[in-house]
Amino acid sequence: MKKVKIGLLFGGRSAEHSVSLLSAKTIWENLDRDRYEMFLIYINRAGDWCLTANSGFNEEELKRENFNSFMPWSSSVTAAVEADIFFPVLHGPNGEDGRIQGLFEMAGKPFVGAGSLSSQLAMDKVAAKMLFAQAGLKQAPYLYFIDNIHEQIAELVEKKLGYPVFVKPSALGSSVGIGKAGDVRELLAAVDHAFSYDNKIIVEKAIAMREIEVSVMGNAEIMVSAPGELLPAKEFYDYADKYLDGRTQFRIPVSLGADIEARVRKTVQRAYRALFLNGFARVDLFLEKGSGEVLVNEINTIPGFTAISMFPKLWQAQGIGFPEMLDRLIAYGFDHFHRRKENVDEGLGR
Ligand SMILES: Nc1ncnc2c1ncn2[C@@H]1O[C@H](COP(=O)(O)OP(=O)(O)OP(=O)(O)O)[C@@H](O)[C@H]1O
Ligand SMILES: [Mg+2]
Known part of the structure; x- marks a missing residue:
């Protein structure tokens, strides 16, 4: 039986870089070697893509960055890595947020997990x-703001939610930029903090x-x-x-x-x-x-x-x-790709 080639992407420009390394390592250790062959694609903290040797998951080697890096957009992911399917194991922004998923969709390659739209949403x-x-x-009652106007935010929160509240940047994850506020002074500090991470924030009733x-x-x-x-x-x-x-x-x-x-x-x-x-x-x-x-x-x-x-x-x-x-997640990745491809082909009138 021909082995399925998996392009495992991990690391990434995110607060969860090191968690991603642990996740990828666990996947690397658990993937059935009789059925799969693996390409390890490490994205360093600067965002460079590095194709590592196929010999093993070597954290020391990753740290030395002793391998060829490549620009995925220069040639297309397809040409750069001979994978049948990509498996992004990148948590948080720049990985879980739909951008890399969009790249695979552009390249016409199957991948594991949610598509670009769902990921962004x-x-x-x-x-x-x-x-x-x-x-x-x-859901917990909430308000969202796109302008940091203190008087307006304070008034609305008081009127519609009351205290305590949680204040969160809209699109960050891993609790980055999140604060809890018990009064208006804490609210405004938390709001400023959240706005330093994102231009859209949420204030939500503490449950x-x-x-x-x-x-x-x-x-x-x-x-x-x-x-x-x-x-x-x-x-x-x-x-x-x-x-x-x-x-x-x-x-x-x-x-x-x-x-x-x-x-x-x-x-x-x-x-x-x-x-x-x-x-x-x-x-x-x-x-x-x-x-x-x-x-x-x-x-x-x-x-x-x-x-x-x-x-x-x-x-x-x-x-x-x-x-x-893992077998199931990979199978769902292929299944989704074939369904999507059929739809696109039909859309083109083929
Ligand atoms: N409305 C709320 N009431 C009570 N606790 C809350 C509320 N919102 C958030 N929390 C607490 O804060 C934590 C982080 O919030 P949330 O999960 O919304 O943020 P996140 O940054 O997206 O986290 P994740 O890393 O899971 O993506 C929650 O797991 C929960 O413990
Ligand atoms: Mg959470």
Whole structure:
């Protein structure tokens, strides 16, 4: 049997560069060598693309950057790397945000995960919230701002939300630029901070909740995992907690009772569809304390893939181990490519 050639992209210009390295390494270790051949494409922090030797995942070699770098746009990705399918394992901006997905679409190459439109929509919290609302999903009450006019923001937040609130840049992720505010002074400081990262920000009512995450994969038909729960060590799940201290505890899977689990499932399916997703994603929810309402928070289209990450662990709990999960994600990538290609060909009247 001819092996499928995978172009694994990792690293990248993002706050999550080092997480991406861990994710890629775990994928590299778990991919079935009888079925796949791998090309490691490391994107360094400066954004250079480097095709590494096919011999192994060598972090020391990566750090020395002792290999040929190439410009993907100079020749097209297709010509530069002989891969049958690309697998971007790049978390956050410049990887999870649809740009690289658009490059593969331009090059006419299959890739694993969400397409460019869905990726962009999932990365932009304001766009995603609008589509979630359109789909009838419940969310934390929020306002968004594109102008940093303090009096206006203070007045609207006071009138429509009250305190405390969370303030977030619209399109960043990994809790970068996020702050919690208990009064107007903290609000305006958090607003200035968020605006230093993005030109669109969200102010959202703080919810007393349990943080629930669910894994999804599929195209026309989707599979939804059982829910998992995050138990942050601190007040909110911030960057340090996520990647540095690692003190957050997980419950995988978590038992929430039949009624809540059914509502979680329905919310997850609708949220995935609302952003026109394909491939896979992790859907993050708030289970409001007291009311028991299931609120959608956000969707991550390239969640962590390390051995301890929620996405693979939720599948594992379902009996789908890491290598089998990868097989499926790759198959969904090819399936989506062929469907899309048929549509494009039809659109051209061929
Ligand atoms: N409205 C809210 N009420 C209570 N806690 C919140 C709220 N919004 C965010 N949080 C807390 O802050 C964390 C980060 O927020 P959020 O997930 O929206 O940002 P992010 O930067 O996109 O994170 P990610 O790395 O998951 O992409 C959440 O996991 C949660 O702990
Ligand atoms: Mg989050």
